[in-house]
Amino acid sequence: MKSEHVKDFLLFGWKQALCCIFPVVIFLTLAVSKVLTLPFLHRYDFILLVCILAQIVLVWMKLESVDELKVITVFHIIGLGLELYKVHMGSWSYPEEGWTKIGGVPLYSGFMYASVSSYVCQAWKRFDLHLIHWPRTSFAIILSVSIYTNFFTHHFAYDIRWVLIALIVILFYKSHIRFTVITKTYRMHTILSFMLVAFFIWLAENISTFLGAWRYPDQEISWRIVHWGKISSWFMLVIITIIIVAELKRIKYPEQVKGTK
Template identity: 40%
Template sequence: MTAPIRSTLSLERRLGDWARARLPHLLVEAVMFILKQGWACLFGGLLLIAIIGTKLIWNPDWPLHRYDALFLFAITTQALFLRFKLETWEEARVILLFHLTGTAMEWFKVHAGSWAYPEPGIFKLMDVPLFSGFMYAAVGSYIARVIRIFDMRFAPYPPFWMTMVLAVAIYVNFFAHHFLPDIRYALFAATLILFARTRIWFRVSSHEDARDWWMPLPVAAFLSALALWVAENVGTATGTWLYSGQLPGQWVSFAKLGSWYLLLFVAFATVTVVIRSALSQKPLSPRVRSHPSRAV
């Protein structure tokens, strides 16, 4: 266990012990769950703060464009995550893959007229600022970190090849629906059928007597998509990107919630390439769960 992880785990235990001595058990679990979720989405949270902050302070006359500042901030943050071992190199490689597939989709969607990035920038390729790929990387980072931080297990998990086929079908449909019938409703149904029995088992506390909690995987995907939809509204409200036909001050269409729900399955499938040990095709119960060894 690396020094940064040991120090974080020690802080978590001290905070948990302090809270358990003063608060009811369920309230402690709720507070720690929220704090650890925030810690898991640190990369995305920092990027969102940077988007808001630069919008508030940036002057168009400055020599550095806002989009370029966001790109430099994102790449520096990623480097610091690796330097301080907030992400492993193995996780970073698969996050990079999702980064690249996300950027490819950005290029296609921008040229298809789905959305646009209106501001200038040097680090901008084919009308897409390079920081945009880090928004997808933030999703991959969250998934990889939340699995490790909560010592998650997924069971009973469908055959791995089926999840890969579903992820590819979802990704291809994001492109193909511009030319062919949109099959997203069939894909929604496929996620429910394939993962209907899959539970996410997780532990909020790292103590030996910690309770195991669980949540249906499709429910977790929907709640995560809702959070991303809110973040998208921040992006459009700051003018960082604009959807076709969206009026100033108008909320992002709820249809985008469905898009993020599907894209999360692509991100999750990509991350599972390197966290196969968290997947079990057999049902689990609290009695067979081992003490977490990969807590934050």
């Protein structure tokens, strides 16, 4: 392997770590709050407080812009809405007490979804992402709405997840992402990037459930690995996140998102 490639690989890893600042803060908070008990504050409330402070610090240090904060907030709301419904349907639970719980859902849970959009926003500017052969805006929006709706409707109607995956393949089979590490530009198929991010989120989900962030029904007695099938759910959520960011970028920076309008 050439020294240039080694340097790019190492810097790629370092930049990826920087993109994960917000998720890492959440993981560290989950870990610390699992072993330390605060006598004056419930664990869920402590995690929420740290998440809010972390978000303020990121903006104050200009690691995130106000526009990026708006995108992250939108996904926080989207995630919280999904959490409220899923907990109500018994998909998972938050068994600990907390003052900042609504409908059995602690408000910090929305930040776990927001951290995904934070990662996407960070990666976009650190790697100078350009999306090539991106699908038409109307198609991308319809796909996002359909994916999000299916998370709700599959509880009482047919789960069209595999239909949606087929549509994703059709819409994105020509699409790829161009990214720059130092000066050399690389390319990756868009669907592969979706899959890789989803896989690493699934790994993070295993860490989160181990640290007691939430529990699936089969983890009530003892922790066990999260089912592989959850990767497809994260795959879908990653697509929603990237589409939201991409369509907003297309408005302000059309040269970064090239495709059919």
